[in-house]
Amino acid sequence: MPDWTFTDEKSLALPAVVDLRQHEELFKSVPPPFGHALHKFFGFDPEYINLNHGSYGSLPNLVREAADKLTTLVESNPDKFIRFTSLPLLTHVRERLAKFIGANTDEVVLVPNASHGINTVLKNFEWQQGDILIDATTTYNSIMKTLQYISDITPHPQVSEFKLEFPTTHAQIISSFRDHLRSLPRQSNSPNNPQKIVAVIDSIASNPGVLLPWREMINICREEGVWSVIDAAHSIGQELNINVGASGCDFWITNCHKWLLAQRSCAILYVPKRNQHLIKSAFPTPYTYVSPSDESFPRFVLQFEWTGTIDVVPYLTIGTTLDFRQWLGGEEKINAYCHSVALEGGRRLAEILGTEVNIRLPIPSQIKYSWAIDQTLREQLLNVWNTYVAHFPHNGKIWVRCSAQVWSEVSDFEHAGKALRAICEEIVEAHGK
Amino acid sequence: MLPGSYGSLSKPVLQARNELTTLIERNPDKFMRLTFLPLFMHVRERLAKLIGAETDELVLIPNASHGINTVLWNFEWLPSDILVVVTTTYDSILKTAQYLSDRPPHPQVSKFKLEFPTTHAKIISSFRDHLRALPRRSSFPDKPQQVVAVIDSLVSNPGVLLPWKEMVKICREEGIFSVVDAAHSIGQEVGIDVGASGCDFWISNCHKWLFAERVCAMLYVPKRNQHIIKSAFPTAYWYVSPSDKHFSQFPRFVSQFEWNGTIDVIPYLTVGAALDFRQWLGGEEKINAYCHSLALAGGMRLAEILGTEVMHGKDEDELTLNMVNVLLPIPPRIKYTEAIDYTIRERLLNDWNTYVAHYTHNGKVWVRCSAQVWNEVSDFEYAGKALKAVCEEIVESHKDEL
Numbered sequence: 079m080p081d082w083t084f085t086d087e088k089s090l091a092l093p094a095v096v097d098l099r100q101h102e103e104l105f106k107s108v109p110p111p112f113g114h115a116l117h118k119f120f121g122f123d124p125e126y127i128n129l130n131h132g133s134y135g136s137l138p139n140l141v142r143e144a145a146d147k148l149t150t151l152v153e154s155n156p157d158k159f160i161r162f163t164s165l166p167l168l169t170h171v172r173e174r175l176a177k178f179i180g181a182n183t184d185e186v187v188l189v190p191n192a193s194h195g196i197n198t199v200l201k202n203f204e205w206q207q208g209d210i211l212i213d214a215t216t217t218y219n220s221i222m223k224t225l226q227y228i229s230d231i232t233p234h235p236q237v238s239e240f241k242l243e244f245p246t247t248h249a250q251i252i253s254s255f256r257d258h259l260r261s262l263p264r265q266s267n268s269p270n271n272p273q274k275i276v277a278v279i280d281s282i283a284s285n286p287g288v289l290l291p292w293r294e295m296i297n298i299c300r301e302e303g304v305w306s307v308i309d310a311a312h313s314i315g316q317e318l319n320i321n322v323g324a325s326g327c328d329f330w331i332t333n334c335h336k337w338l339l340a341q342r343s344c345a346i347l348y349v350p351k352r353n354q355h356l357i358k359s360a361f362p363t364p365y366t367y368v369s370p371s372d373e374s375f376p377r378f379v380l381q382f383e384w385t386g387t388i389d390v391v392p393y394l395t396i397g398t399t400l401d402f403r404q405w406l407g408g409e410e411k412i413n414a415y416c417h418s419v420a421l422e423g424g425r426r427l428a429e430i431l432g433t434e435v436n437i438r439l440p441i442p443s444q445i446k447y448s449w450a451i452d453q454t455l456r457e458q459l460l461n462v463w464n465t466y467v468a469h470f471p472h473n474g475k476i477w478v479r480c481s482a483q484v485w486s487e488v489s490d491f492e493h494a495g496k497a498l499r500a501i502c503e504e505i506v507e508a509h510g511k
Numbered sequence: 512m513l514p515g516s517y518g519s520l521s522k523p524v525l526q527a528r529n530e531l532t533t534l535i536e537r538n539p540d541k542f543m544r545l546t547f548l549p550l551f552m553h554v555r556e557r558l559a560k561l562i563g564a565e566t567d568e569l570v571l572i573p574n575a576s577h578g579i580n581t582v583l584w585n586f587e588w589l590p591s592d593i594l595v596v597v598t599t600t601y602d603s604i605l606k607t608a609q610y611l612s613d614r615p616p617h618p619q620v621s622k623f624k625l626e627f628p629t630t631h632a633k634i635i636s637s638f639r640d641h642l643r644a645l646p647r648r649s650s651f652p653d654k655p656q657q658v659v660a661v662i663d664s665l666v667s668n669p670g671v672l673l674p675w676k677e678m679v680k681i682c683r684e685e686g687i688f689s690v691v692d693a694a695h696s697i698g699q700e701v702g703i704d705v706g707a708s709g710c711d712f713w714i715s716n717c718h719k720w721l722f723a724e725r726v727c728a729m730l731y732v733p734k735r736n737q738h739i740i741k742s743a744f745p746t747a748y749w750y751v752s753p754s755d756k757h758f759s760q761f762p763r764f765v766s767q768f769e770w771n772g773t774i775d776v777i778p779y780l781t782v783g784a785a786l787d788f789r790q791w792l793g794g795e796e797k798i799n800a801y802c803h804s805l806a807l808a809g810g811m812r813l814a815e816i817l818g819t820e821v822m823h824g825k826d827e828d829e830l831t832l833n834m835v836n837v838l839l840p841i842p843p844r845i846k847y848t849e850a851i852d853y854t855i856r857e858r859l860l861n862d863w864n865t866y867v868a869h870y871t872h873n874g875k876v877w878v879r880c881s882a883q884v885w886n887e888v889s890d891f892e893y894a895g896k897a898l899k900a901v902c903e904e905i906v907e908s909h910k911d912e913l
Contacts, residue, residue, distance in 0.1 A: 120536070121533060121536030121537060122536070122537060122538070123537035123538050126537065126538045126541075128538070128539075128540075130540050133539070133540060133543070134539040134540065134543055134773055135539070135773070136536060136539055137536070142532070142536070146529075149520075153520045153525075155860070155866075157860065157866040158860045158861075158866070161856060161860070162860065190573070190772070190774055191745075191772035191773050191774060192772065193745035193746075193771060193772030194744075194745050194771075194772055196745070197744055197745035197746060201584070201744070204614060204615055219748045220745065220746060220747055220748040220750075220770075220771075220772065223746050223747065223748055223749075223750040224742075224745065224746035224750075226746075226750065226752050227741065227742040227746045227750055227752070230741070230752050230753055230754065231587055231741065232587050333773065335773060341775075342773055342774070342775045343772075343773045343774045343775055358610065358613070358614070359607075359610045361577075361580060361584075361744050362574075362576035362577050362579070362580035362603065362607065363576075363580060363603060363606045363607035363609075363610045364603050364606065365602040365603040365605075365606055366606075367603075367606040367607075367609065367610055369609060369610075369613045370613060387574050387716070387718065387725060387726055388573060388574065388725075388726055389725050389726050389775060389778070392775065456544055456545075457545070460538070460540060460541045460544065460545060461541075461545075466538075466540040466541070
């Protein structure tokens with residue numbers, strides 16, 4: 079095992095402390111093609127057809143190996159690891175991720191998940207009466223509830239919901255969003271106490287799983303003096319050339335344990351330097367917290383280095399994940415493949431169901447999408463057909479969302495089509511006409 | 512190896528973790544959507560029984576700080592409200608109180624001074640005086656003043672047991688909420704019985720003395736207080752707004768802590784393996800009887816080797832459970848700097864391959880040793896050798912301060 083005793087290093091790559099030579103050897107070989115050939119790199123049940131990577135993510139076996147080795151190291155001497163080794167390893171990961179998304183290292187911190195990151199931002203604002211929080215009808219459900227909660231407590235800022243229904247076009251969305259912002263009630267408070275309007279904007283919505291014109295929406299926010307909090311939970315590892323710095327967004331949060339294939343759970347909170355004074359406290363408040371009056375305020379990065387005992391291993395194995403993706407062909411190749419499978423697979427699925435892409439289920443709109451139907455879909459897919467896709471109502475119809483990942487092939491979509499057709503027939507049968 | 516700070520993983524728990532991880536990776540959707548919840552509920556049942564609570568009064572959170580912050584951030588503070596902390600409160604919790612006070616509408620922070628050595632009787636008496644001296648009036652005629660006290664059951668530095676049950680009673684007498692920071696309690700303190708204690712909130716780390724996998728902690732909120740915890744952090748999909756017409760009919764506490772964004776749920780689910788392991792070792796009472804007597808004997812030997820004293824003096828059973836505090840032979844005239852703190856840490860870990868928590872208290876430098884099931888007196892003797900050498904080095908290099 080490599081020597082991991084005390085080091086002065088400010089930034090350490092993981093191979094410096096655990097033996098990853100096996101991976102290094104693997105990465106010298108030719109990678110397998112995308113598709114089912116990659117199943118063996120993941121821990122999947124061979125019978126399971128995984129078309130819902132988007133929900134919980136999955137890590138490659140070799141990332142799990144790195145994680146297990148790291149855990150063994152941590153357990154051999156937790157005090158030594160946490161007090162000496164973890165910080166340089168964490169700094170190195172932050173450096174790599176910052177480069178990946180087009181940010182400065184000191185603008186990037188790691189948090190357990192996107193919800194945690196978004197809650198950290200929203201709950202740090204010192205809300206006043208007259209302030210407004212904006213979400214969209216497609217905002218992730220728990221984030222909608224976060225806004226609701228903030229509005230429910232004193233001093234009751236308002237929530238303004240932007241209606242977003244698909245199908246629609248980016249141009250239409252941009253135009254409606256601008257109209258929506260311009261119609262908001264504006265207050266002129268005192269200059270050192272301005273009205274705050276904060277918009278949560280998805281880069282990629284969850285249900286439906288669609289890309290929004292988030293950069294243009296940020297521009298509109300900037301024009302209108304509105305803060306932009308980008309819920310980019312699905313972005314890293316799926317969206318190319320993110321470049322948060324250039325986007326001008328105020329806050330940006332993404333899950334590494336989704337499309338980036340990192341270990342559960344790990345997310346990025348990006349806060350450009352100009353906004354770091356707004357994030358007064360991490361959650362939980364760490365011992366490094368200082369009052370705004372302190373000359374070292376805000377100590378942004380420091381606050382997120384230690385927030386009570388957490389499992390840092392998922393954060394620290396991100397390097398292995400990035401190396402794996404590099405070996406598979408790199409971000410552009412990976413996403414070109416996944417994108418084409420999503421398109422072709424979606425087309426085939428719609429064909430089998432006799433519906434249209436973005437994929438509508440053949441359940442007549444007279445049948446209300448109840449908890450029972452939701453339950454039936456879930457149980458039948460998982461227990462009977464050994465597959466899963468996200469399913470949800472939107473704009474009066476029922477849809478499914480399929481995630482195309484590096485291990486997916488069109489035949490997976492065909493299997494899902496068979497499954498969904500059978501289940502929907504059963505549902506329609508059970509509900510009469 | 513001393514687990515008070517970060518906990519440690521036993522082989523049975525490691526095995527449970529590996530098996531559960533393999534299972535979830537076979538089919539994450541199936542696991543999270545169908546398998547997880549019943550397993551989770553079972554863990555909550557077992558833990559609730561252990562601490563004398565009802566299952567529906569107990570939820571799991573990542574760590575004690577998260578749990579305590581969840582409670583404190585949920586209060587809707589007013590300017591005349593008061594957060595009561597202690598000079599021995601854990602540093603990040605002191606900072607939490609400071610942050611909440613820094614934030615409009617700026618509730619006050621009142622700090623109760625606690626210095627060791629002292630006795631439980633003195634602590635109880637001073638605490639009562641402190642609470643009675645607080646200004647009690649509300650800034651608003653229609654809103655009652657909220658006074659919330661954070662009370663450690665076991666302090667971190669020094670590692671001592673407080674008369675927390677009596678302090679909770681005093682809080683009740685004075686109409687003050689008690690938030691018990693019991694981070695070190697479960698797996699170390701026997702006969703906890705939170706229900707009978709009458710505390711308002713109680714939080715403990717399972718990944719310390721209970722041997723659960725990092726990270727896993729418990730938040731206990733008796734039914735009468737659950738309305739105060741309006742939202743988990745992050746806010747859950749199951750959050751119910753007071754404006755919702757079905758507000759009073761929806762369950763609002765446990766459901767809010769079942770899903771708060773994707774996390775690694777495996778540590779929560781390995782608690783059973785940890786409890787089984789401890790049961791096999793002999794059970795809570797046997798384990799703690801061993802650790803307690805070792806802490807006393809080990810502390811005594813350590814003090815002998817260092818030529819100093821144990822903090823608990825004659826009150827050994829009052830102040831000491833499984834953590835024992837021993838004075839370091841560093842004259843108080845030498846200022847305890849960050850450099851000295853660093854030297855102790857670095858020498859212990861790199862040169863001597865051991866570790867004990869070290870800190871200043873009441874003008875002196877102390878160490879806190881945790882006695883666990885794998886320890887023996889010889890471990891304390893070894894630490895004594897190490898500390899003696901390290902302190903000699905420090906005293907030598909600072910001799911011009913003497």
